[in-house]
Amino acid sequence: MDSNSATPFAIYNGKIVSRGNLWSDVLALAAQLPDRPYIFNLCENRYLFCICLLAAAARGQICLLPPAGQMAVILEMLRDYPGAYIAREHAPQQAGLDWFEVAAPNANTTASPPHFDWQRIAVIAFTSGSTGKPKPCPHSLNTFKTSAEMAVSSLGLAEQQLLMLSTTPPQHMYGLETSVFWPLFSQLVLHDGRPFFAEDIRQTIKTAPWPTLLASTPTHLRSLIKTDAPRDNLAGIISATDTLSEKLAGETAAILGQSPREIYGSTETLSFASRETLRKNLWRPYSGCRLIQDKSGQTRLESKHLPKAVLLQDSVQIEADGRFAVLGRDQDMVKIGGKRASLTELNRRLKDIDGVEDGFCFIQENGRLAAVVVSQLSSQAIRLGLQPYVDEVFLPRKIHSVAVIPRNETGKLAKTELEKLLAELV
Template identity: 40%
Template sequence: MAAMLRGQQMILPCDESPEVLEALVQPGRTLCLVSDGADLAVSGNLPHLVFDSDELGVGEDVVGAPLVLDEGYWTRPDAVVLFTSGSTGAPRPQPKSLQQLFLRAQQTATAVLNADLERVVATVPLQHMYGLENGLLLPLVAGLCAVDYRPFYPADIAAVVTSRTLLVSTPDHLRYCVQSNQEFVAGRVLSATAPLSQELAAALEASCSCSLIEIYGSTENGVMATRKTASEAAWTLLQGLGLQREGERCWLVGGGQKQLLSDRIECLNDGRFLLQGRDQDLVKISGKRHSFSALTRLVQSIEGVEDAVVFTENDDYSRLCALVVSSVSVEQVRAGLRRKVDPVFLPRPLLRVERLPRNKVGKLPRSALLAALADARKVLRRGHKEE
């Protein structure tokens, strides 16, 4: 918001690691890192301004007059630069105009809000597309209170949400709430960043006595569609958006723009659609097909498995790997999976770890997965054999 008042470009990195921050420094680009007091390790190449919101004082007017933005700044195509999560490779910059962001926030508000909601609580950081759109911009355009607190543990979430709260969260966070048997009452829950199972959605709705809406979106395209996952599989596009198919490709159209989607889409006669996965999600081994996301869900469904991921460490997909967080042995997990899939899709190796390297929005950057796999192999070689 401070950058908007000054008409400056905002660059929102995918995380605060020194490597990521240093990579933003480029010849001819003048940058200043603004943070809220977090202990960030940055070099002298990047000036650092620590912003303490407490110095403003409670209830103090920061802007005395209504904010009026210059038209050129409002439509500047790179006024805000976000980054993809890196789950399929290196994070890629995604420039956005303020006009794009605020218009999509208005469309989302129409689709997900009801008259009883008064405030928004987000468990995700605001520098990511999902958090920025729904944790900050949505309450701004809808006149709701945005709570300046990001709860982490299920008990923290239960303490801050009420029947008039919109909770913006992720399947990872919501799963922990259900597993911990932490009940709370919310006005509505939004979920995104990873597929949400119908079972988890139904369990969440029962425990928090409210409806859950899943969001389909991406950093490249923003929020695109919604569904009530506990009761439906099909997605409904936001008002003003449409799909245009050209051969095997599908494009999102709206707001004078046309953007290619990376997902395979099945369009239904009633205007809704089904997701059939991403091309990058397909696994082809020995002439047979499966998907990483489906294999991951199968592993996660095995009794005793708390979290899991199936992926590949090479580009030809010839060898599947899996990391699992579980209270049962690797052999038990492997036996459970063998009953569910063709043997060619059994991950080798399948290794147990204490936790998966999820980032703050619950995603698994590929670089972090490969590092975790290497660490798990080192542990195995040191003689800490799996049960």
């Protein structure tokens, strides 16, 4: 962490907050928190989220980050963590919940960082639930610190003062890493908002006091390149949560003037590799990370930011120099007519078709492939768009058109939402 208390750390409510102000706010908030073991940090403002997480850590409380903000999900998790309370800016709609109102003390004074137990569990993040029940993933502050330092160093951001603008909520691991912990352990500056619409993103970048690094998703980039795109003051683009196709990367580079960099990781591992999509197909691990594969083909990540090796959920192919290709998850592979294909790859090809706004493929009960799309194109036109890239057996026999696909803030489709959508198809 930068020891200079006058160094800018964040923009909060349009004003610059120094690192000394940050720690003053953290200490003041820590003194106000109730004495409880767990805290659900549901703050939407990114600066308030940040000081709430750090204040809880200073008090020895574990910050719980749910996979979704719906109150039904929170209520379900509260049963697993007795003594937990909710922290947010506004009262929950549901009455009777134990909650704490988070407001920035906005101290004009400066302070030094509080004492942290760096090795103690500070955060329990939960997987997205896209493949089933969310899984708890505990991490210490030291894990986040070491990971952030590896990431910004590997991406050439360690000495750059850029505004870090994220379209992903801080409760999601991608948003948490890039927009909270990267600024905390570098010269990057935290932006307190989460612009969702393309015009909001454009205006934020255009009016930012520093050149801006945009951390976004393929879903957001698709919408952003359709607008009056923000070329000026945009210093770089980071993408994650879904595969960035070469087509979308090329369009993004041409329209926004920046070639996107993808980062790769998971809630269990944090990010640990990157690639520039238009130049390299292989992922390069951050310095200090390496993948180890056993005889059965299972792959584990060994890294100085993790207390022990972590088993990857993806199948990968590792090159002699340590770079690797992601082949997909075992449950992602489909077999039809003796041939195999990845649903992720099929989805990527589907969404790359001009005229398809969104879409995904799935296996029907009869074992045949089908698709759901948001598009005005005919089913035949969509099949023709897939034909040059997809084997005949993987062309969807049935294509359903819907008005919208219910994705979450990171562009993912949770298993429960997927099942509900498929049940409604006729």
